[in-house]
Amino acid sequence: MRSDHPKVNYGKTGVLIINLGTPDSTSWLDIRKYLKEFLSDRRVIEVNPLIWQVILNLFILTFRPSKTAKAYKEIWIKDKNMSPLRFFTESQAHKLSEKIGNEKLIVDFAMRYGNPSIKNKINDLHEKGCENLIVLPLYPQYAAATTATVCDEVYRTLMKMRWQPNLKIIPHYESEPLYIEAIKNSIIKKINEINWKPDLIVASYHGIPKKYFDKGDPYHCYCHKTTRLISEQYSDIKIMTTFQSRFGPQEWLQPYTDKTFEALPKEGKKNILVICPGFSSDCVETLEEISIQGKESFIKSGGENFEMIPCLNDNDDHISLFKHLISKNL
Numbered sequence: 001m002r003s004d005h006p007k008v009n010y011g012k013t014g015v016l017i018i019n020l021g022t023p024d025s026t027s028w029l030d031i032r033k034y035l036k037e038f039l040s041d042r043r044v045i046e047v048n049p050l051i052w053q054v055i056l057n058l059f060i061l062t063f064r065p066s067k068t069a070k071a072y073k074e075i076w077i078k079d080k081n082m083s084p085l086r087f088f089t090e091s092q093a094h095k096l097s098e099k100i101g102n103e104k105l106i107v108d109f110a111m112r113y114g115n116p117s118i119k120n121k122i123n124d125l126h127e128k129g130c131e132n133l134i135v136l137p138l139y140p141q142y143a144a145a146t147t148a149t150v151c152d153e154v155y156r157t158l159m160k161m162r163w164q165p166n167l168k169i170i171p172h173y174e175s176e177p178l179y180i181e182a183i184k185n186s187i188i189k190k191i192n193e194i195n196w197k198p199d200l201i202v203a204s205y206h207g208i209p210k211k212y213f214d215k216g217d218p219y220h221c222y223c224h225k226t227t228r229l230i231s232e233q234y235s236d237i238k239i240m241t242t243f244q245s246r247f248g249p250q251e252w253l254q255p256y257t258d259k260t261f262e263a264l265p266k267e268g269k270k271n272i273l274v275i276c277p278g279f280s281s282d283c284v285e286t287l288e289e290i291s292i293q294g295k296e297s298f299i300k301s302g303g304e305n306f307e308m309i310p311c312l313n314d315n316d317d318h319i320s321l322f323k324h325l326i327s328k329n330l
Helices: 028-039 049-075 084-100 118-127 144-159 177-193 210-214 219-233 257-267 284-300 316-327
Strands: 012-022 105-114 130-137 166-169 200-206 239-244 271-275 305-308
Touching: 012 028, 012 084, 012 118, 028 049, 028 105, 049 284, 084 105, 084 316, 105 118, 105 144, 118 130, 118 144, 130 144, 130 316, 144 166, 177 219, 177 271, 177 316, 200 219, 200 257, 210 219, 219 239, 239 257, 239 284, 257 284, 271 284, 284 305
Parallel strands: 012 105, 012 130, 130 166, 200 239, 200 271, 271 305
Antiparallel strands: none
């Protein structure tokens, strides 16, 4: 090798787990910045981009950041100065690194929107000598607006790299036995902690516009598949599928979680557990939308007992699942 040849690190493999993202703080500006990036993704909002950018910048980004900031303030981890999603994703990467990491295998995390970015983390792993890259999008059920947009950003980053690493992207894992087992265990753990008998378990998944499903997005089917597999493993209490977090006036996947909470007490279902199998970490959608708003709505409608089962977060079952998924691709 020539003496003036630049130093090249090599021989390592990088593992990058990728979650949705989070604002850097609960300030209006940070919330606005995050929402702008998120809602500018054309896989998330499939509207004519010229029309949508006018709506987004003139209306949504003027009024929505205040509402979103209020929700984040309800669940923000103040002593860590970060959102729960950021906290748990960091912890997942750390625990996974303890299980599988070594001098040849580097584990890290990134966010699709916000910080740390996919671009920066891939470039960082490459500089450390990672000739191989394994990406794990933290979405059990595939959707174009989640898994596919992670892939888009990974590919955009690689397109600008002169020396690309070998790439493997781990697909959806909605029916992976270890995932179903982990969900079942979390249900049993919660039931053992409460002193009342649930009438029903509501499995609430993030929704997507119905027109995305009509165009061929398989997400709806994967969500129902997950619920079916959980029900086969845990049949003591009926489990129903609903969809939350709809946005805008168009029709989304139904039944809607919030409308279900309002209707159940009138149907005699006054004691319910809620689980969110599509979220790999507790976040504003689970902790504020379900545990706070959802519970309030359910009780106001005549419900008596309401508990949310935590997401798998950084528990041992979840880390073992990640290890299994990644090990198959090493």
